[in-house]
Amino acid sequence: MLNKLILVINCGSSSLKFSIINILEKKILLFGLAENFNKKYSCITWNFNNIKKKKIFYSKIDHKIILNFIINVLLKENLLYNNIIAVGHRIVHGGEKFINSVVITKKVLKAIKNASIFAPLHNPIQLIGIQEIIKILPHLEGKQVAVFDTAFHQTIPEKAYLYALPIKFYKKYKIRRYGAHGTSYRYVIKIASKILNVSLNTLNCISCHLGNGSSITAIKNGKSVDTSMGLTPLEGLVMGTRCGDIDPAIIFYMFNILNLKINEIYKILTEKSGMLGLTNITSDFRYIENNYFKDLKIKKATDVFIHRLSKYIASYSILMEKKIDAIIFTGGIGENSVLIREKTIEKLKILNIFVDKKLNNEIKFGKTGFINTINSIPILVIPTNEELMIAQDTFNIITNK
Ligand code: ADP
DSSP states (O other), X not given: OOSOEEEEEEEOSSEEEEEEEETTTTEEEEEEEEEOTTSSSEEEEEEETTXXXXXXXXXXXXXXXXXXXXXXXXXXXXXXXXXXXXXXXXXXXXXXXXXXXXXXXXXXXXHHXXXXXXXXXXXXXXXXXXXXXXXXXXXXXXXXXXXXXXXXXXXXXXXHHOOSSOTHHHHTTOOSOOOSOHHHHHHHHHHHHHHXXXXXXXXXXXXXXXXXXXXEEEEETTEEEEESOOSSTTSSSOOSSOXXXXXXXXXXXXXXIXXXXXXXXXXXXXXXXXXXXXXXXXXXXXXXXXXXXXXXXXXXXXXXXXXXXXXXXXXXXXXXXXXXXXXXXXXXXHHXXXXXXXXXXXXXXXXXXXXXXXXXXXXXXXXXXXXXXTTSOOEEEOOOOHHHHHHHHXXXXXXXX
16 A cells, blocks of 8 residues: 655765654655765665666755655656655754654754754754755645654653753753664654563663663663763763763863864764774775774774673663663664674673573664563664654654554
């Protein structure tokens, strides 16, 4: 049945991911990625009915050109155009304004614009995406929904979201912890609640979203109570190219003593640090996993990653107070890296968390399942599906569910 399709748009700073989801069957029909915007050559790849296709653009492209291509060429060619009933947009930052997904109105557009100061590479581009869709699909007015990465974390209590800065920086400038990956967390806890047979509003778990960007969230009674990303996605765990937690004084040392420019320092912390910076080779965990026992540089860097991750899991365990229903692993690394899961869990014996090596080896490449021993707190691997979550929110909101 094709008559209820949701278009999901995820505008990145120089890329655009999209998918068409049959919401009643919860199936992704078409998905794709356009990347390398503003370069000499860019390309878009897409997958429809398990057939992969690619188009190269020999001139500079941008988000508007790609959205027009997706809607006026891909959707029309594949006879999907007339069945699109709504559009869901991933929005990186909703500030304190949004605690849920919302229908996009003029007021919402303004609030997304206001939150751009916290996500300058994403929110303005995502606004362009929304405005272009309004132009291309005017009949879907009132059927466009914004789904915020930050919304899930708006339940975090003040004691966990305040930084110990002069309070005016929060009161006047709204500098605080906002977190990210909220859509992924909402998706995996929904699945975990079903698997564990624990109702969502009593579910206590620690969820690790480990991808190029990594974060961890303490979820109590189904609500986020603390998370490792901060004002921006730079804080917290060691990531692919981001440093995560560092002493802020390092920035002054780089600036005052090493005479680095402030933009250079930002680039170092966001693009040249993390696993790439520590290994000086790669941020790709497939390579890292294959070389952990062969290359001392890789081992040392990975041990920093594991140390930080296990430290966060242990510290979040005290926030659960009475019970931990599960530790959850998701994201490209969490879903696939047998090594990272094993080495991290091995550090958590004191919390009664033990890995079953055989199960750990089996649950990867899109599989969902437990990887713990029988006497351990449950450890679940759950492949995330942010697109499906966005489509579900969009459908629920436009049908008032
Ligand atoms: P993003 O944050 O961009 O959404 P992903 O969730 O796709 O990132 O995760 C990307 C990371 O997952 C990369 O570091 C990649 O190396 C890692 N990864 C993907 N597949 C595997 C695998 N089979 N084994 C280990 N790591 C993997």
